[in-house]
Amino acid sequence: MKTKLLGAVTALLMAAAPAMAEYPEKAIQGIIQWGAGGSTDVVMRSITPHAEKILGGSVVMQNMTGGVGAIALKYVGAQAADGYTLLMGAENPQLYKVMGLGDSDYADFTPINLIARGVPLLVARPDAPYNTFAELVAYIAAHPNEVKFGSTGPGGLPSVITAMLSSEVALPVIAVPYDGDGPALTALQGGAIDVMPAVLGAAIEGIRAGRMKPLVLIDTTANPALPDVAPITEAYPAYAKYLPWGPFFGIFVKNGTPDAVVDKLQAAFGEATHNPEFVALIEGRGFSMLNLAGEDARSFLTNWQKTTAWLVFDAGAAKFSPADFGIARP
Amino acid sequence: MMDSLHYFLISWFDLQLLGLIALGTFAGIYVGAIPGLSVTMAVSILISFTFTWDIxxxxxxxxxxxxxxxYGGSRTAILLNIPGAPSAIATALDxxxxxxxxxxxxxxxxxTVMSFVGGAIGIAVLAIAAPxxxxFALRFQPRDYMLLAILGILLVGSLSGESLMKGVFAGALGLLIGAVGLDxxxxxERFTxxxxxxxxxxxxxAVMIGLFGISEALMQLHHIDKLAIKQAISRIIPSWGAVRKYLPLSLQTSAIxxxxxxxxxxxxxxxxxxAYDHAKRVTKNPEVPFGQGAREGLVAPESANNAAVGGAFIPMITLGIPGDAVTAIIIGAMFIHGLNPGPMLMIDxxxxxxxxxxxxxxANFFMLLFGLTGIRLFVKIVELPRPVLxxxxxxxxxxxAYAVTNSLMDVYWALGFGVFGYFLKLYGYQVGPVILGVIxxxxxxxNWRRAIISDREDLGRLLWGTLSSPLSAVLLASVILIFVSQTPVWGMAGRGWRRLWGRK
Amino acid sequence: MHDKTRRLPGEAAFSLALLVLSLWLTTIAFGISGFEALSAPGTFPLAVTAVMVITSGLIFWRTARLPAASHIRDWREILPLRVVGMALMIGLYAVALQPLGFLPTSFVFLTISIWLLGRTSPLYALGISVLSVAGIYIVFRLIFTVLMPEGVVPEREIIAWVQNLFSGSPK
Structure with missing residues (x-):
């Protein structure tokens, strides 16, 4: 008992002088921006155990959902910049400003690692009367306001993809909103919607089983997971200026975190992305590994924000102009 | 066939797996019983914990x-009137x-016995008819989900207690609470x-904990000096006669x-x-009225919620589509372990x-075993002196409330709804319809919005679509039938009004 | 316990308050998107608040005309001091939880309330509190890793220290 008390006292003293001890000296909190079982959750929960081993500390992960991820961002922003609270998030905060969801984005955070990027594509009901993007465009032109596109609300991946596609061709469609790509892809299989812009990882199993058919990859190159599906730039080279584009997953700490801590975290998560099991998971789900840190990550984030914010704004889905926040037109 | 049997029995003859299932079931009962600890939470923690294990x-x-x-959610619902989990709300009523x-x-x-029956039915349907x-489940369109939910909200009629009007108000309040937040x-933003x-x-x-847990505890303060109720624990395992009597109801509600x-x-x-609503409708002469301790009011929800476990696995295993929040996390776990849940899983x-x-x-057998043996200790909880309890x-x-999303905001909500619920109960409102509305x-x-958007904001098209699909038409007919049977809309205006105000 | 043929003290005021609340919420619901479209985000809230206004209006009208309950004269019968006291206690608990942390707040809350409610010896209350807080802490914090507010107690440091003690390797 006496030694434990002594320990408590020592611990108190150690807390008073954090610079003395080596990071991490206590459990790190990992705040996952999206719900349990989603892509972000799966990626974070599978990379973290590898990083924990390298760090030599434990990371306690919690899902903090709501407000399109804004609540988790706000929470991490309110914690001390000591590297004991990690934000495990997706791309959404880069659109918060133009969507009117708060005045914070990843500029207020230091990227530890941008892990991977999703490859978007268009999938359709297997019995739909079109097999390629060109046929879809022709069909929509002949039947305006009849084809039902799934959507996940303004700022979500389907809305960005639809905005991107509409910048070159006319797409008068009905956008039926769902709370995520999972429920929307389910609805696609049940015939409630006709076409869904989704990420490859979420659709790949349905495609393999023939329950939905891929129309086109929204990328510049074909994907090894679906070698027969043409990238959109083959028939429509004009889209190349937006691509490659995709939702991403990343780990962040608040700006102002000591450099030594940031370096240690970056090293640990950077090494963890090379773990063969993790690589297999990422590739199996059709994601492209990014593994960006430091300046590379910063410029990726800036470019992503420029492209996407202006696309969404030009499509009329944003509340505010990106120019109001100093986001330059690409 | 032999292969299937072999796979089926893998966990039966492996001591480690057998032990883990037993341990999981045992822990699950306690996780379920404690409000704020949920199965969803436990399973997502297990993902990181079992990361290095085999699948x-x-x-x-x-x-x-x-x-x-x-199953565990029923424990605290029965003993303390605090459902340990949302699926045990109906269990608390009786x-x-x-x-x-x-x-x-x-x-x-x-x-416990009826949970076992429900669980078994759920598993049987999963094993035999999953594809x-x-x-069939995939065919549900947005309008069908909407009709199903309206069917659910009509339950307000069963949960209203002394006044239907107060029940309808409480139900609408619940619907409003559920709409708060970013659409x-x-x-x-809505009501933010x-x-x-x-x-x-x-x-x-948080709403559930406030309305059930906190307001109930405040209500109990009225009787703080009363001695705790002595619980008879001699008759725990129900007689064969009782089981047989409730079996038909249990089978019906398991199907639901x-x-x-x-x-x-x-x-x-x-x-x-x-299921609770169904029981109330089909039980013509319960020995004890519903809401005052009708056995049927226990049998129905407990059979149904455990049957839903097998049900939730059906779309998960056959299509990779989660049937509920827990199966969504199990899908995530399967990904991490290198499997690809989806329509091909059954083939690959x-x-x-x-x-x-x-x-x-x-797990179903272990649930029966642990459920029937650990009761004495649990029952002791209600026998604690009230000033401690x-x-x-x-x-x-x-x-x-804090544990749900790790935020103090939820604590404040739980407190607010606790005090509000105290006054609701005091003045003869039921809290059940509020929860029903939130759910x-x-x-x-x-689904209303998806349905009307899909039909281009045209009510006529939506109605035509509903009538021309057999599934939607049946659902619409059930909604109308139950609505008419519960509320006095036709003719008998005078008698109806009296009934509306003075239901007993 | 509620008799629907008699009006309890405060019942009319409560039903009036619900009516006012419903009316207020209706104006907010209208502000979401007005009558823009059948699929607008404000349509469902408007429909729901309309039902609330109608039902709470009818309830108020009906309640106001009920005869007052004659057997209950005293407010204290429907709102005993104990209830008010405990409601205040949990309110204080919630306010103190963040700055002071889970362990000390819960401990003080339990000890005082058990002691006052049961009129028992402080030692008995103290003992029960220590046991209960320890139990809850183990289940929620240690097993389910719910990070309760730490406040003044540096829990994570202590846990890390204890873990080090067991692993036997000095840092």
């Missing part, structure tokens, strides 16, 4: 926790009155007053449970409430299907 042991533990947890009569032991006994059921479809903490909405668990569980987007909580890895079925059967309930309620709010709102 079989990891799944064994998760399946056990799931089965045990769904379970708690039984505990107040000193018959908690018997109530737990019968709900057919999931194809999931357009990210428009610019407060970011409200963007995520009001946690439904499996199907609602198999629908993506609806789970055990809605299944249990619909048929052993996974039969392994899960086998593990579920074991009430502060403990309050503390546990607050901690539980169904998003289902109605979102």
């Amino acid at each position: 079989y042991p990891a799944l064994s533990l998760m399946v056990g926790i799931y089965m045990g947890g769904v 379970g708690y009155p039984l505990a107040q009569k000193g018959e908690a032991g018997e109530a737990i006994g019968i709900s 057919a059921v999931s194809e 999931p479809l357009t990210a428009q 007053f610019g407060i970011i903490d409200l963007w995520g909405g009001i946690s439904f668990i 449970g499996v199907f609602i569980g198999a629908l993506p987007g609806t789970g055990g909580d809605i299944a249990a409430l619909l 890895r048929p052993e996974m299907f039969w392994f899960i079925v086998g593990a579920l059967v074991l 009430i502060p403990l309930i309050l503390l546990l309620s607050i901690v539980g 169904l709010s998003r289902l109605i709102d979102e």
Whole structure:
């Protein structure tokens, strides 16, 4: 008992002088921006155990959902910049400003690692009367306001993809909103919607089983997971200026975190992305590994924000102009 | 066939897997019983915890926790009138009155046996008819989900207590509470007053803990000096006669449970409430009136919520589509373990299907075993002196509310709804319809909007679409039928009004 | 316990408050998107608040005309001091939880309330509190890794220290 008390006292003293001890000296909190079982959750929960081993500390992960991820961002922003609270998030905060969801984005955070990027594509009901993007465009032109596109609300991946596609061709469609790509892809299989812009990882199993058919990859190159599906730039080279584009997953700490801590975290998560099991998971789900840190990550984030914010704004889905926040037109 | 049997029995003859399923089920009962600790939470923690394990042991533990947890919610619902989990809300309605009569032991006994029956039915449907059921579930269009949710909200009629008018008000209030936050479809703020903490909405668990746990504890303070009710624990295992008597009802409500569980987007909580309503409608002369300790009111929701477990696995294994929040996390776990849940899983890895079925059967047996043996200790909780029990309930309620999303906001909500619920109860309003409204709010709102958007904002088209689809037409007919049978809309205006105000 | 043929003290005021609340919420619901479209985000809230206004209006009208309950004269019968006291206690608990942390707040809350409610010896209350808080802490914090507010107690440091003690390797 006496030694434990002594320990408590020592611990108190150690807390008073954090610079003395080596990071991490206590459990790190990992705040996952999206719900349990989603892509972000799966990626974070599978990379973290590898990083924990390298760090030599434990990371306690919690899902903090709501407000399109804004609540988790706000929470991490309110914690001390000591590297004991990690934000495990997706791309959404880069659109918060133009969507009117708060005045914070990843500029207020230091990227530890941008892990991977999703490859978007268009999938359709297997019995739909079109097999390629060109046929879809022709069909929509002949039947305006009849084809039902799934959507996940303004700022979500389907809305960005639809905005991107509409910048070159006319797409008068009905956008039926769902709370995520999972429920929307389910609805696609049940015939409630006709076409869904989704990420490859979420659709790949349905495609393999023939329950939905891929129309086109929204990328510049074909994907090894679906070698027969043409990238959109083959028939429509004009889209190349937006691509490659995709939702991403990343780990962040608040700006102002000591450099030594940031370096240690970056090293640990950077090494963890090379773990063969993790690589297999990422590739199996059709994601492209990014593994960006430091300046590379910063410029990726800036470019992503420029492209996407202006696309969404030009499509009329944003509340505010990106120019109001100093986001330059690409 | 032989292969299937072999896969089915993997967990039965492996001591480690057997032990893990037993441990999971045991832990699940306690996770389920404590409000604020949920199966969803436990399973997502297990993902990181079992990361380095093989897939079989990891799944064994998760399946056990799931089965045990769904059942465990009934414990606190019966003993303390605090449902440990949303799927046990309906159980509290008749379970708690039984505990107040000193018959908690018997109530737990019968709900354990009926949970077992429900669980078994759910697993049987999963094993025999999974592909057919999931194809059928997929056919549900937004308008069908909307009609199903309206069918659910009509339950207000059964949960209103002394005045239907007060019940309707409470139900509408619940629907409104469920609409608070950023609209999931357009990210428009609704009732948030610019407060970011409200963007995520009001946690439904916080509302439940406030209205049931805290307000009940405050209510109990009226009788603080009364001695705790002595519980008879001699008759725990129900007689064969009792089981046989309730078996038909249990089978019917299990069928409801499996199907609602198999629908993506609806789970055990809605299944249990619909089952309670069904029991109330088909039981012509209950020995004890509903709401005062009717055994039927325990049998129905407990059969249904455990049947929904097997149901939730149906779309998950056959199509990779989660049937509820827990199966969504199990899908994530399967990804991490290198599997690809989806329509091809049954073809690529048929052993996974039969392994899960086998593990579920074991978990169901363990649930029966642990459920019937640990009662004495549990019942002791209600026999604690009230001055100790009430502060403990309050503390546990607050901690539980905090644990849901780790935010103080939920604690404040739970407190606010606790005090509000105290006054509601005091003045003859029921809290059941409020919870019902919160559960169904998003289902109605979102699917109504999807349906009307799909039909280009044209009510006529929506109605035509509904009437021309057999599934939607049947659902619409049930809604109309139940509405007419519960409310006096035709003719008899005078008698109807009296009934509306003075239901008993 | 509620008799629907008699009006309890405060019942009319409560039903009036619900009516006012419903009316207020209706104006907010209208502000979301007005009558823009059948699929607008404000349509469902408007429909729901309309039902609330109608029902709470009818309830108020009906309640106001009920005869007052004659057997209950005293407010204290429907709102005993104990209830008010405990409601205040949990309110204080919630306010103190963040700055002071889970362990000390819960401990003080339990000890005081058990002691006052049961009129027992402080030692008995103290003992029960220590046991209960320890139990809850183990289940929620240690097993389910719910990070309760730490406040003044540096829990994570202590846990890390204890873990080091067991692993036997000095840092």
